[in-house]
Amino acid sequence: MKPLQELEFRLNGRNVRVEVLPDETLLEVLRERLRLTGTKSGCAEGECGACTVLVQGLPVASCLYPALRCQGQAVETVEGLAGEQGLQLHPLQESFIEHGAVQCGFCTPGMLMSAKALLDKNPSPDRTEIAQALSGNLCRCTGYVKIIDSVEKAVEKINGTGPAHHGSAEK
Amino acid sequence: MSRVHVVGGAMPKVDALDKVTGKAIYAADRLTQGMLHLKVVRSDRPHAQITGLSLDRAKAVEGVVGVWTADDLPGVRSTGPRAKDEPILCWQKVLRVGDPVVLVAAESEPAAREAAELVEVQYQDLPPILSPQEALAPDAPQLHPEGPNLVFERRLVRGQVDEALANSAHVVTNTYRTQGIEHAYLEPEAGFTHWEGDQLVVELPTKHAHFEQNELSKVLDLSVDRIRVICRTIGGYFGDKQCLSPAYYAAIASKITGRPARMAYSREESFFASTKRHPYSIEMTTACDVQGKLTAVKVDITGDTGAYISYAPSVMSRTIMHAMGPYHLDNVEVTGRQVRTNNPTAGSMRGFGVVQLGLAYECQMDLLAQKVGMSPEEFRRLNFLQADDTAPWGQQLSSSVGLTQCLDAVLAERAQIEPHPLESDPDYAVAWGLAAMHYGIGLTGLPNPGVAMLRVAPGEKIRLTVGIGDGGQGSSTSMVQIAAETLGVDPGEIQIICADTALTPNSGPSTASRITYVVGRAVFDAARSLIDRVGGELAREWGAQPDFSDGMYRLEGKELDFKGAVNLALNAPIAEQGAFDPPTQALDQATSQGSPYATYAFGVQAAQVAVNLETGQARVLRLLAAHDVGRVIHRVNAEGQVHGGAIMGLGYGLMEEIVLREGRIMNPGFRAYLIPSAMEVPEMKVTMVECPEPTGPYGAKGVGEPALLPTAPAIHNALTKILGQPVKKLPVKAEDIWRLLSQRAEK
Ligand code: FES
Ligand code: FES
Numbered sequence A: 001m002k003p004l005q006e007l008e009f010r011l012n013g014r015n016v017r018v019e020v021l022p023d024e025t026l027l028e029v030l031r032e033r034l035r036l037t038g039t040k041s042g043c044a045e046g047e048c049g050a051c052t053v054l055v056q057g058l059p060v061a062s063c064l065y066p067a068l069r070c071q072g073q074a075v076e077t078v079e080g081l082a083g084e085q086g087l088q089l090h091p092l093q094e095s096f097i098e099h100g101a102v103q104c105g106f107c108t109p110g111m112l113m114s115a116k117a118l119l120d121k122n123p124s125p126d127r128t129e130i131a132q133a134l135s136g137n138l139c140r141c142t143g144y145v146k147i148i149d150s151v152e153k154a155v156e157k158i159n160g161t162g163p164a165h166h167g168s169a170e171k
Numbered sequence B: 001m002s003r004v005h006v007v008g009g010a011m012p013k014v015d016a017l018d019k020v021t022g023k024a025i026y027a028a029d030r031l032t033q034g035m036l037h038l039k040v041v042r043s044d045r046p047h048a049q050i051t052g053l054s055l056d057r058a059k060a061v062e063g064v065v066g067v068w069t070a071d072d073l074p075g076v077r078s079t080g081p082r083a084k085d086e087p088i089l090c091w092q093k094v095l096r097v098g099d100p101v102v103l104v105a106a107e108s109e110p111a112a113r114e115a116a117e118l119v120e121v122q123y124q125d126l127p128p129i130l131s132p133q134e135a136l137a138p139d140a141p142q143l144h145p146e147g148p149n150l151v152f153e154r155r156l157v158r159g160q161v162d163e164a165l166a167n168s169a170h171v172v173t174n175t176y177r178t179q180g181i182e183h184a185y186l187e188p189e190a191g192f193t194h195w196e197g198d199q200l201v202v203e204l205p206t207k208h209a210h211f212e213q214n215e216l217s218k219v220l221d222l223s224v225d226r227i228r229v230i231c232r233t234i235g236g237y238f239g240d241k242q243c244l245s246p247a248y249y250a251a252i253a254s255k256i257t258g259r260p261a262r263m264a265y266s267r268e269e270s271f272f273a274s275t276k277r278h279p280y281s282i283e284m285t286t287a288c289d290v291q292g293k294l295t296a297v298k299v300d301i302t303g304d305t306g307a308y309i310s311y312a313p314s315v316m317s318r319t320i321m322h323a324m325g326p327y328h329l330d331n332v333e334v335t336g337r338q339v340r341t342n343n344p345t346a347g348s349m350r351g352f353g354v355v356q357l358g359l360a361y362e363c364q365m366d367l368l369a370q371k372v373g374m375s376p377e378e379f380r381r382l383n384f385l386q387a388d389d390t391a392p393w394g395q396q397l398s399s400s401v402g403l404t405q406c407l408d409a410v411l412a413e414r415a416q417i418e419p420h421p422l423e424s425d426p427d428y429a430v431a432w433g434l435a436a437m438h439y440g441i442g443l444t445g446l447p448n449p450g451v452a453m454l455r456v457a458p459g460e461k462i463r464l465t466v467g468i469g470d471g472g473q474g475s476s477t478s479m480v481q482i483a484a485e486t487l488g489v490d491p492g493e494i495q496i497i498c499a500d501t502a503l504t505p506n507s508g509p510s511t512a513s514r515i516t517y518v519v520g521r522a523v524f525d526a527a528r529s530l531i532d533r534v535g536g537e538l539a540r541e542w543g544a545q546p547d548f549s550d551g552m553y554r555l556e557g558k559e560l561d562f563k564g565a566v567n568l569a570l571n572a573p574i575a576e577q578g579a580f581d582p583p584t585q586a587l588d589q590a591t592s593q594g595s596p597y598a599t600y601a602f603g604v605q606a607a608q609v610a611v612n613l614e615t616g617q618a619r620v621l622r623l624l625a626a627h628d629v630g631r632v633i634h635r636v637n638a639e640g641q642v643h644g645g646a647i648m649g650l651g652y653g654l655m656e657e658i659v660l661r662e663g664r665i666m667n668p669g670f671r672a673y674l675i676p677s678a679m680e681v682p683e684m685k686v687t688m689v690e691c692p693e694p695t696g697p698y699g700a701k702g703v704g705e706p707a708l709l710p711t712a713p714a715i716h717n718a719l720t721k722i723l724g725q726p727v728k729k730l731p732v733k734a735e736d737i738w739r740l741l742s743q744r745a746e747k
Helices: A026-033 A091-098 A108-121 A127-133 A145-159 B016-020 B109-118 B132-136 B161-166 B209-220 B246-257 B267-273 B312-322 B355-372 B376-383 B403-416 B475-487 B515-542 B562-569 B635-654 B711-723 B734-746
Strands: A005-011 A014-020 A052-055 A058-061 A074-076 B036-042 B048-054 B064-068 B100-106 B120-125 B150-158 B170-177 B190-196 B199-204 B227-231 B261-264 B280-288 B294-306 B332-340 B428-440 B450-456 B462-466 B494-498 B547-549 B552-555 B558-561 B574-580 B600-612 B618-628 B683-689
Touching (some): A014 A026, A026 A052, A052 A108, A058 A108, A091 A145, A091 B016, A108 A127, A127 A145, A145 B635, B036 B109, B036 B246, B036 B267, B170 B355, B246 B261, B294 B312, B294 B355, B312 B332, B312 B428, B355 B376, B355 B428, B376 B428, B403 B600, B403 B618, B403 B683, B428 B711, B462 B475, B462 B515, B475 B494, B515 B562, B635 B683, B635 B711, B711 B734
Parallel strands (some): A005 A074, B036 B261, B618 B683
Antiparallel strands (some): A005 A014, A052 A058, B036 B100, B064 B100, B190 B199, B280 B294, B450 B462, B600 B618
């Protein structure tokens, strides 16, 4: 057995310290050691996006991301999206519920994190930019239409713009 | 009209909050101290005799708890959703790449992995049979001891086909081929098992918890009451996720060791272990008269069911009932057969043997329309099944046949759409294609009762229990809506419990788009019974039986809503069960005439496709879908089903294919097996057509599978227009298009 190493990082705004094996991925550490199972494993080879989390604000496939590379960094997962107490839903979460973006839900945490990364850097993306930002996140259930709608509606909500400003293909 | 109107609306999904916060529990999220980690060693040969096993090196790995073969299995050695021909661990022969041979249990994931790599299986290779043609050759070896390679054959016969063909003005004959594809649910199969006292608790995603309980009882040699199956959040199933799965291996490990166990397939293992859509080869002759009225269709279909039977008979039974499309025909002859080979096992997948046929019959419609000189839409309109028709399988149809309305809706949408910029781009050719479908709701000619329970007690939430889990389509929400609408209560008053053999009734499987229609009707019936029971209790307070309407009990000026009545009149809980078995009639063995389904969903889709004339790359620009769902229960969820189904259909039409070499899957993962991403999504417009089904809850039928069916055929028909000839196979790849483009250029 390889020796455990100490990893310290900021997880959803809190400092955490955990012992990990040198070859463990961030996904394994989150799910198996820290019991944050909101982040999903759909392929473990960087192809589906279900494991997307933010490291220093950027979306990464946590299934390929060595946990030890997070030393001292800030990691955000779906569990932190609704504020520290988990009580204040992010506009994206509200919008996903309201506009039918969620079916089986397995892609949802990764979708939310990719969408959040997009909005953090581009507060008013159009539909094409949204689709591009989500193109690494596979969803087999929804056909993506309502996911893209939901992100668009969340943008409107955050920016206080109405549907007249951003048209949706669906409505 | 009841007071609370939730049917037809779009209340938040009952499970959405948990899913957006990461709180929903999927089987792979479960974990407990001291649980075993498992690996299955699988065959890398398509067809071989097992001549020896070397397990000592694997057993010697530190942390290994067990290395088990078929001889160690606690109960039966074979299983399967229908026929029980699939070894849980093979003991004599392997029939496909991916067949399970050895099960390893260890204290940790790395130990299990290391031990699995050290297991050696010695094989003597046998010649693989890689196509139905080879398997049906007179000198072909019988692959499975249980029976011949021809595992199923069935015919549908009506009228005089040969005579009608001879007398028809126009006849087209073509051969079509469709591919195997992956369900590609985002959640790989997983299971978690642990003992609670002397009961083994099995947690997994499944489309039928009670089936698993019964099957596991045989696999584990444990009585049914010692097994509790809990369906965890289902990360997509699309027809799969029943029977042999990681949960079975975990349960076996728990039975042997008394310890908890967890297993989840990797994506690659999921590709090798899971079933595929049946690849079909279809020979179809279709004919019409001078006016364009269809006169006859003759179809011969061969399916490759791979190594094991799985759902082969059910799939083909449904195929032949749908082989002619949603058209009026008096002369029909369909022969369908399923053949065992050494390819990956094909099983149950959304669209269940119907989506393959859509390619063929819808292409034939366009080709005949062209011969007659009619537009594809007018040709279809002339031939569509109508509400008062007798279908080609001899069934008198009910009132709920909305094909013409669907066509009109799609044409109206199409007329409004702005020209796409690519239409005027000389580097592209752009065309519209059209396709229609029908789909029988429920199991083919079999009883398939749905059961639901409702329980009320003073001061408590109303508890609704159903035996089926929600695969993401929103079935739980629909069930709550139906109960709330009927009882006249706020949906928030209802708590739903799903698919737990200790708590819920057996509602049958989540299959055949039957949940809304069959189980939904059972919920409706349970609610009606409950209204009567509570009304009876109230009568004791009020002195006479009240009426119930608009969500209110009323008697001589007094009125009280349902909850008020419960609180006033009940001092103990009461529960009512609803059960609904759709009226069907078994099919005639020789001719398949009968009433196999109580009701049918219908739909029409139009796809606008652009082809890059340089590269042959095809792109769907617009997709218009109109579906007759009887009645919409949940508007957003129903649209979501159409979006998801159509995009799955787009993948089937243009992208997806299980690539085999010597029976081995060459693209077992999302890197090489591409499913549509957000970038492939066309502009979509969905119209719900509501032709109420009198026996359905509030008139509802179903939409889960129908949504998928017309998409690939519509895309294929658009490509036929662009290319001047049909491709006749799926998926249509850029190279297929490119080849036909260059042929056309040469002419
Ligand atoms: S699980 Fe990481 S990309 Fe699929
Ligand atoms: S909701 Fe199921 S994969 Fe996206």
